[in-house]
Amino acid sequence: MGKRVGVEVSIAAADAVGMANVDVVAAYPITPQTHIVEHLSDLVANGKLDAEFIPVESEHSAMSVCCGSSALGARTFTCTSSQGLALMNEIVFIAASMRLPIVMILANRSLSGPLSIWNDHTDVMSVRDCGWIQVFTETGQEVFDHVMWAFRVAEDRQVSLPVIINMDGFILTHVIEPIEFWDPAMVKQYLPDFSPINVLNPDHPTTVGGFGMPGIYTEAKVAQNEALVKSKPHILKAWQELGAVTGRYYQPVETYKIDGAETVFLSMGSTGDTVAMAVDELRAQGKPVGLIKLRLWRPFPFEELRLAAKGAKRLIIIDRAVSYGGPGGPVASEIRSAFYGEKEMPVVTNFICGLAGRDVTPEDYIAIYSKSEKMAQGQVRQEDYVFYGVRE
Amino acid sequence: METLNVYATRLLEKKEYFTPGHRACQGCAEALAVRLVAKALGNNVIVGSATGCMEIISSPLPFTNWKVPWIHVAFENAAAVLSGAEAGYRALVRKGKRPEKGTVFLAMGGDGATTDIGFQALSGALERGHNFLYVCYDNEAYMNTGIQRSSSTPFGASTTTSPAGKIHFGQRTWKKNMAEIVVAHNVPYVATACSSYPFDLMEKVQKAARTPGPAYVHILSVCPTGWRIAPNKAIWIGRLAVETGVFPLYEVVDGKYRITHQVGELKPVEDYLRPQGRFRHLTPDMIAHIQNRVSAEYAKLEAKTRL
Numbered sequence: 276m277g278k279r280v281g282v283e284v285s286i287a288a289a290d291a292v293g294m295a296n297v298d299v300v301a302a303y304p305i306t307p308q309t310h311i312v313e314h315l316s317d318l319v320a321n322g323k324l325d326a327e328f329i330p331v332e333s334e335h336s337a338m339s340v341c342c343g344s345s346a347l348g349a350r351t352f353t354c355t356s357s358q359g360l361a362l363m364n365e366i367v368f369i370a371a372s373m374r375l376p377i378v379m380i381l382a383n384r385s386l387s388g389p390l391s392i393w394n395d396h397t398d399v400m401s402v403r404d405c406g407w408i409q410v411f412t413e414t415g416q417e418v419f420d421h422v423m424w425a426f427r428v429a430e431d432r433q434v435s436l437p438v439i440i441n442m443d444g445f446i447l448t449h450v451i452e453p454i455e456f457w458d459p460a461m462v463k464q465y466l467p468d469f470s471p472i473n474v475l476n477p478d479h480p481t482t483v484g485g486f487g488m489p490g491i492y493t494e495a496k497v498a499q500n501e502a503l504v505k506s507k508p509h510i511l512k513a514w515q516e517l518g519a520v521t522g523r524y525y526q527p528v529e530t531y532k533i534d535g536a537e538t539v540f541l542s543m544g545s546t547g548d549t550v551a552m553a554v555d556e557l558r559a560q561g562k563p564v565g566l567i568k569l570r571l572w573r574p575f576p577f578e579e580l581r582l583a584a585k586g587a588k589r590l591i592i593i594d595r596a597v598s599y600g601g602p603g604g605p606v607a608s609e610i611r612s613a614f615y616g617e618k619e620m621p622v623v624t625n626f627i628c629g630l631a632g633r634d635v636t637p638e639d640y641i642a643i644y645s646k647s648e649k650m651a652q653g654q655v656r657q658e659d660y661v662f663y664g665v666r667e
Numbered sequence: 668m669e670t671l672n673v674y675a676t677r678l679l680e681k682k683e684y685f686t687p688g689h690r691a692c693q694g695c696a697e698a699l700a701v702r703l704v705a706k707a708l709g710n711n712v713i714v715g716s717a718t719g720c721m722e723i724i725s726s727p728l729p730f731t732n733w734k735v736p737w738i739h740v741a742f743e744n745a746a747a748v749l750s751g752a753e754a755g756y757r758a759l760v761r762k763g764k765r766p767e768k769g770t771v772f773l774a775m776g777g778d779g780a781t782t783d784i785g786f787q788a789l790s791g792a793l794e795r796g797h798n799f800l801y802v803c804y805d806n807e808a809y810m811n812t813g814i815q816r817s818s819s820t821p822f823g824a825s826t827t828t829s830p831a832g833k834i835h836f837g838q839r840t841w842k843k844n845m846a847e848i849v850v851a852h853n854v855p856y857v858a859t860a861c862s863s864y865p866f867d868l869m870e871k872v873q874k875a876a877r878t879p880g881p882a883y884v885h886i887l888s889v890c891p892t893g894w895r896i897a898p899n900k901a902i903w904i905g906r907l908a909v910e911t912g913v914f915p916l917y918e919v920v921d922g923k924y925r926i927t928h929q930v931g932e933l934k935p936v937e938d939y940l941r942p943q944g945r946f947r948h949l950t951p952d953m954i955a956h957i958q959n960r961v962s963a964e965y966a967k968l969e970a971k972t973r974l
Contacts, residue, residue, distance in 0.1 A: 298758040301751060325762055327754040331747065332791030339744035339788065343715065343751025346738055348765070349758055351751075369740055468764075475713045475736040475752055477770055484739035485726035495728070 277455045277521075284415035284447045285310035287454045288380055291422035293324040294462050298349035298469075301329040301340035305359040306392045307444035308382040312354055334359035338366035338377075345375040346483055348474035350426065353377065356444060357384035357398045364402065370437050371406030372499055373484060376429035376471070377437040378422070379407075383544065384444040385631040393632025394444040396544065396595040399572075400605045406499055408438040408506060409572040411543045415452035418442050420517060420525070423457065423466055428513045430469045434506045441572075443545040445632065457521070465520050507574050527571035528579040532558055536565025538644065538651075539587040539621075541610060543569045546593060546629065553640030564644065569606070577613050584614075587621050591647045594627045594660075603627065603660030611657060622651045625660035639664060679869075684710060689732045690724040694898025696905055697721060697804045697888035700862040701775070704802055704886075707869035708771055708876055710735055713756075715749035717776030717785055718742035720811040721804060743784040746792035746801055749774035753797045771876045772799035778819035779809045782845045793852040793881045800875045800882045803845060806890035814893040818843040821913075822960070823953055824945045826893070831948040841960065849883040850919050856882035858918035858927070862889070863905030867916055867927055874918075887914045895944020907939040912965040917972070924971040936961050 282290075289311045292300070300319075302312040318324035327344075331337045337353050345351040355363065360381060370377055386397040399409065408428060412418045418440065425438040442448060457465075473481050487495050511527070518524035531551050533539065542550045547568040557564040567583050567590075569576075584590060594604020602608050607625035614620050624647040629635040643663055650659070684705035691698035701721055705714075714737045716722045722739050725732040740748045753772040759765035774792070776785055781803040789801060808826045809815040816829035821842045825831035829838040849857050856878040860868040868886065875882035887908055889901040896904055908914040909928060913936060916928040936958045940946040949957075 298762065298764075299751065299755050301754075325758070327758045329750065329754050329795065332787060332794070336744060336747035336788050336791055339740060339747035340751030340754065342740045343738070343748035343753075344755030344758075345751075346748075347713070347752040347755035347759070349755030351755070365741055366744065373740070475738060477711045477713065477736055477768070480710075480734055480736045482726055482731035482733050482737045485728040485731060486723055486739075487728050491728050 277457045277461060279453055279455045281451055281453050283310060283449065283451050284418055284442070284454070285449065286314050287415055287456070288418050288422060288442065289314035289318065290456065291419045292352050293318045294457060294459070295423060295426050295466060296350065297324070297326050297352045299327045299329065299340070299344035299351045300353065301331050301337045301344070301351075302353050302355070303331050303334045303337050303359060305334070305356045307384060307448045308354050308356045308359070308380070310448060311380060311382070334363040335366060338363035338370060341377045342366060342370055342373065342375055345377050346373070346475050348469065348471050350430070350469040351377045352379070354380040354382070356382040357386055360398045361386060361401060367402055367405045367407070372495070374435045374502065375437055376435055378425040378429055378440070379437065380418070380422070380440045380442055382444045382448045383441055391631040392444070394446050395630045395632070396441070397597070397630070399439065399441050400596040403573070403605060406436070406503060407573065408436055408503070408510065409441065410438070410570055411441045411572060412447065413545050413547045413568065415447060415450070415454045416523070417525070418447060419454050419456070420521060420523060423462065424513050424517050427466050428506070428510055430471070431509050431513070432472055434502070434509050435471070436502060436506055441544060446545045455521070461520050465516065503574050507576070510571065525570060526579065527576035528583045529568045529570055530583050531566040531568070533565035533567070533583060535563050536587060537563040538589040538591065538648065539565045539567055539584055540591045540593065540640065541567045541569060541606070542593040543572070543606065546595070546635070549635065549637055550593065550640050552637040553644065556637060556641060557644060562644070575609060575613070580610070580613055581617065584621060589647065589651045590621045590623045591643060592623060592625045594625060595629050597627055597630075602658045607660065622655060624650050624655050626663045627660060628663040633664060635664065679706065682706070684708070684734045685725065686732045686734060690727070691720065692892045692898070694891040694901045696862045696901040697806050697890060698724065700804055700868065700886045700888045703862060703865050703868050704773070704775070704872050705735065707872040708773060711768060712771040712773055713738070713749070713752055715739070715745045715752065715774045717745035717780035719777040719780055721775070721777070723811060742780055744788050745774040745776045745780060745785060746789040749799050750792040750795065750797040753799050772797070773802065774799060775802040775804065777811070778803060778805040778807060779817045782819045782843045783817050790852065793849065793854050793883070796880055798880055800872070800884070802872070803883070803885045804888040805885060806888045806893060807842070808893050810890050810893045819845065822957060823949050825948060826945070836948060836953060837945070846883070846885045850922070852881070853922070854881040854883060855879070855921055856918070858883070859885045859887070859914065859916055861887040861905045861909055861914060861916060863902045864909065864916060864928060871918060871927070893945070895947070896942060900942065904939070904942065907934070910934045911936045911939040912961050913939050915965060915968055917968065924968070924974065926968070926972055933965065
């Protein structure tokens with residue numbers, strides 16, 4: 276078994292990357308990601324990690340360096356936030372289309388403007404359709420475990436896709452938590468060496484990143500989409516085997532007090548814990564309330580979600596990003612799509628809250644529950660949504 | 668016999684690494700430059716190309732003109748991509764996961780990809796000191812998108828976004844001197860070259876590849892389509908660019924300047940400008956203005972060679 280230590284989550288995340296024996300790290304500093312890359316450069320500077328740490332001049336170059344090193348066959352990691360993700364956006368999409376198994380931790384932070392360094396999910400939602408495997412984490416332990424899992428899944432020859440690990444800025448990056456570190460034998464057992472099918476090598480020349488005329492572009496995109504959809508069984512298997520190694524079993528959709536729940540909250544990331552406290556309180560009041568935590572965002576777990584919400588009459592979707600002029604938050608939009616046309620369609624209410632680090636307490640979720648019940652009686656329309664907690 | 672040296676001059680291998688059948692325009696001196704660079708480097712190389720003419724003409728899926736490993740990611744990041752490949756190679760060799768074979772890392776882009784949109788990525792890669800070679804194929808405008816001006820377009824040239832009109836006379840700024848900017852990064856090897864001088868070009872590319880650390884070669888690549896000349900005039904125009912002092916051939920090794928192709932007395936700049944449609948609107952005054960600038964710049968360069 277691994278050793279349990281109290282440590283800042285960013286440091287643990289960097290240590291996990293180090294234990295994964297990464298070959299190249301390329302990163303540009305941005306709050307709240309900084310502690311992760313600082314610690315990685317420390318590990319390299321002190322000879323605890325044999326890797327090239329490339330302190331690039333921008334996030335755009337960070338992702339570009341990652342493309343080059345991953346295409347060469349090196350295990351590659353980067354880490355960013357908010358504006359950094361926005362700046363590298365162009366290359367994030369290309370990395371997926373080139374099937375480069377880069378692992379990125381995204382320390383979730385609001386997008387400017389106004390400029391804000393605090394936590395929400397507006398950054399990751401801007402790359403919803405980038406083609407990467409995307410997961411959310413709730414605790415420091417989950418972050419640590421998912422670093423190993425991400426390399427394992429990304430580099431699986433049947434998958435060969437990049438992975439984003441979402442980790443709430445400050446709420447996770449800057450807190451100290453008890454985390455069970457893996458011992459080296461566990462890493463060795465779980466994570467094989469990176470051995471890609473094609474690499475840039477003069478002994479076997481390949482052309483990577485050619486351009487696609489209309490006669491081939493559609494087929495290339497269909498193949499890419501198929502790759503992401505078909506990554507799911509490999510994702511599940513990697514979680515299953517992670518459970519065998521650590522005793523912690525993760526699921527694409529996880530539930531809390533879901534049995535008999537008529538109203539079900541749905542949240543992503545570190546908020547889950549707070550919502551669970553509200554659920555406890557509401558249950559104590561005799562209200563049939565439960566919680567769904569969506570861990571896997573891409574590929575989207577339709578089946579697991581429908582199964583988890585079976586029997587629920589109302590869903591309260593907590594969104595931490597805005598789709599301006601659109602149908603509410605991006606998560607609610609996806610959930611409605613997942614249930615549209617199903618025999619038993621729950622009523623979906625959508626609350627946008629916790630933008631840019633605004634605290635949302637268990638009491639707030641209880642208030643959201645009451646509001647939602649009233650809205651649901653009036654049968655909300657698809658495009659109805661509420662900004663919760665706006666100062667008047 | 669031992670007193671006799673057998674000197675077989677200028678024999679090049681016939682093997683091509685950038686193959687025929689690409690889709691470049693007739694008379695494209697940039698495709699010629701790419702072919703010469705590829706020939707100079709041989710097969711132990713990994714090439715990273717920026718988006719642009721050379722990428723489009725050589726990689727339409729599922730075809731390729733590259734017999735060496737080649738990667739294209741985007742427009743502005745060839746230097747960053749190749750610095751990643753070079754770093755990955757270094758890490759894998761050190762960790763015993765890949766044999767050290769002295770592989771050369773070549774990043775390449777046009778003038779737009781180098782002097783404009785990819786300027787930052789190139790500066791970063793040079794500053795970080797990666798062991799790679801960057802080649803800029805400078806055809807003095809965004810030719811791939813239809814002859815729009817770049818910061819490398821020369822003063823007075825008419826392009827589709829710096830057109831010669833009733834009020835304006837074409838490009839109103841002087842060409843950005845990219846080679847000098849790279850010299851300011853204190854990299855060990857910088858050179859200019861032109862595909863009209865193939866042996867000079869290949870020697871410089873080989874020297875650059877042998878140099879540990881970052882190296883840069885700036886190649887003037889005549890574009891008949893964009894410069895409004897006949898396809899069979901590309902080599903001749905490239906020679907005139909050098910003979911008039913508009914584009915001197917030189918190298919800077921560890922900060923030491925040397926003009927590699929001495930032309931003696933410079934020809935008048937007008938000889939270079941007149942045959943090109945992109946300069947056809949220039950008045951004698953403007954040509955004189957350009958002549959003054961070219962003479963002054965050439966004198967500055969000569970002064971540097973004496974330092």
